[in-house]
Amino acid sequence: MAFIPHTEADVAAMLATIGVAGIEDLFDEIPADLRVKSLAGVPPELNEMQIGRLMTERARADGAPLAFIGAGAYEHHIPAAVWAISTRGEFYSAYTPYQAEASQGTLQLIYEFQTMIARLTGMEVANASMYDGASATAEAALMAVRANRKSKSARILVPTTLHPHYRRVAVTTAANQGLKFEELPYCTAEGVTPSASLARYDGQDITALVIQQPNFFGRLEDVDALTDWAHARAILVIAVVNPTSLALLKPPGEWGTRGADIAVGEGQPLGVPLCSGGPYFGFMTTRMEYVRQMPGRIVGRTLDTAGRAGFALTLQAREQHIRRAKATSNICTNQGLLVTAATIYMSLMGARGLARTAAAAHARTRELVAGLTRVPGVHLAFSGPYFHEAVLQLDRPVAPVLKSLSNRGILGGLDLSGYFPELGDALLVCATETKTSADIDRYRAGLSEVMQAARAA
Amino acid sequence: MSTVPADLKYTRSHEWVRTLADGTVAVGITDHAQHALGDLVFVEVPEAGRAVKAGEPCAVVESVKAASDVYAPLAGEVTAGNPKLKEKPETLNTDPYGEGWLMRLKPAPGALTGAALLSAADYQKVLEAEGG
């Protein structure tokens, strides 16, 4: 029987011990009219060889195209050791570390993770993960409402240049609690949020300002000016950052004069495969003064009864299992295994390896932009610096171009027309260190042919 | 057996009230309450100047296994929160009726006489009824 070790003799002995004649008798408290007759909609069982065959066929059907899509999920090299260790049963098949003495491995690893993420973001404390970057952003908005006691409005300013899915997740997650997300316009020539556009909020009660760096277009926002503007008005700053970029870019803890108040982001670039969108993990950091408003698990170092250092979940009175309806969040299960992978990844990369990864990815994106903008009818949409992702403007609709490219096994980027119609025929592209010059040339040549054919047609 | 000083007034939700010479009152949680919570690790007290209604949650006491709101026993204005508790929450365990006070309140007009506070004997009965 699949995954059930019982022999017939076991079953007989067990039933005798319980004092019933058959397994069915164990369900005698369930009203008879509720009992399932059959599960016709579930196919018959497959053995391991059969499911292996089926899954291999399904995987092949997805193919292995050459992809130049970023938009919040990035293809980076993952050292072999990362998943070789993360999938060890002792990490893979353990529960949340409630029994600290039997979970020191996971607990110490999370403590190391919190330390690394705090250092990477330049913030004081980190939690043990949220579901993903989008849900972390939503939770950061809720947290800001708790933390900013001077503000009563629950109004959160959100730049249009924030990942559009993040904004939608924030609305879904927080609207029922009365949070209002107000969109800040961006400059369509430069693709950034001008600090001048904030003037209309002067004198109003605003709870928090979200700033994504690099923003959804890959452009770099003037984070210092935006942060200082907010802090001068007692508005909390929520940074949404890409962890790879932080090897090179100013960390949120150093934005403006005082630094961001909460910093979150998508952890996927740190050793997590793309896998159609998950599992990834969100990271979340803040100042020590707001730690009690932070959602999620937190690990602390303490002493055991023999005076030796050890690790345990702490500040649990914030959480649902203790504070129930008054908890900071309902989150319970988080994304622990991905945190394991990310901690191993950050250890293997170190600051130098991560900086090289960031620089190499950026260099490839520049090479890609340089190559693609040589194609007639293609130019860079925005002036000004970007980081490892950029928006191109085409002289014709993007969708058919992408379709032709995908028929050639090239995924050419994300069509922005549905998200940002005001940008016309805009395409978000990304290359990372995993791409070679030959890959980039293949894309350029393919695009050139497709554009030419389209023009001829 | 927890102590219940005879000279204080109490609430059913385990707060105590002491009238001070200047007409303000000190508020804290009872020995029974601190015992039930266990070792306190964090206490949040209200800021001076805050107006509170009777029964309004106005402080939080937290141990490793529980967190609990403290309710204002009567309406008034907070004149001080105990600044010591931020650094030393354990004071609430060691001296709940003294150094472990949570806040001082200036009662709203008539609030002190109007509040439905319990005598020590009545509070003792509440504890007995709860099995404590």
Add this chain to the structure above:
Amino acid sequence: MPVPEKLIFEYSHAGRGASDQWPHDPGPAALAELPLTLRRARPPELPEVGELEAVRHFTRLSQLNFSIDTHFYPLGSCTMKYNPKACNQYAMLPEFLARHPLAPESHGQGVLACLYELQEMLKEVTGMQGVALSPMAGAHGEFAGVAMIRAYHRARGDLERNEIIVPEAAHGTNPATATMCGCVVREIPVDRLGDVDLAALQAAVGPSTAGIMLTNPSTLGVFERRIGEVARIVHQAGGLLYYDGANLNAILGKVRPGDMGFDVIHVNLHKTFSTPHGGGGPGAGAVGVGARLAPFLPIPLVGKDGERYRWLTEADVPQSIGRLSAFMGNTGVLLRAYIYMRMLGREGMQRVGEYATLNANYLLARLQAAGFDAAYPQRRASHEFIVTLKRQARELNVTAMDFAKRLLDYGFHAPTTYFPLLVPECLLIEPTETESKDVLDAFVSAMSQIRKEAEQEPARVTSAPHTMPVRRLDDVRAARQLDLTWKPTAQS
């Protein structure tokens, strides 16, 4: 006894690094256009270690853990069953791992087929009309479910319904979810036999009732026998019924929440469908709904047009509560659950509920025979049950926590302790169907042995564990003197 392991930072040496894992340095010219004012002044202080050092460190850390692969893990409410290796291996095929979430559907027919069929199988086993897979854990599914309940009432112009009823023994995520959805929580008691107090329920429902959140079997490890009556009371009052699927393992293939009258359910795929817990996650909290709530399901869903699979988004589900994740939830977890369900098949699915229940009732019978007290002795155990050590605590001064810690020394992970809070000194024990009789017998012996120790040398139990990498940890110190990130100066 395992030895403690240094922190990774303490292995660090300036200039060391696993450079074979790094890309080539493109040189400073690549960064020339990045303004210095936006650049980082000092590199982040990440560890500088070689590959072998990192591999040893993290391998050693893993060895400090208990896990299903190494230990019996009867953590009640958590369904710690075996995580088949095939589920991991075939979910990690290179094409699945490499697929970008925004890749076109033409390069995703394989993964979409799996997700579509997973939706269909979940509908069948839960008795629901529609399923969405994007919620990333049980609590996230709860959020989706209660948000749908609210959206449903709102769409009918029924704006006053903002109360969620939960039994007092409910899991903490239930009331916390209600709050996240902007609702007010009303707790109702359960009776002496563990069933919902119907009179209290009747008194609690009314024009502001949005719904009730229940799990059945309940967190007390017994089946709510009057579920039909509960459903009638709540529905008559205009509320909806939410099923917390944490305990679905008990009834898988035997009873379907949809047939019990539930309008919405989340399924913890990381419990019933055996995806790994990963030391805290990831999970997947797929939601299922009856016809009334189907228009509100979170996006994206997977649809099928002829032989082609495609994402369904706002255009297809205009009344959706919206997005809950940046992309498609925890797809890799969904693939693992899919593989597991296909391997079980129709027949295997029914065996899950049967053998989970057999194991729990057997373990309970043996523990009772060994002199331990069931919290609900008049009741049949479901897939889990509660033992109360109230008597031992009173007579021997040894608590449930002491038993839990001492079990670790015997090589068993502790059951869930002090949840539900309703039962004093409780151990919530869930053996799952994947454990053999031998393991259950060994667990009974350990429990009996510990009780004997408690009688003869209680200090051995109250000071346990003795064989773990650390002794009992000082939680109070952890919370008072917060040490949440390592600082070289704070080195102890």
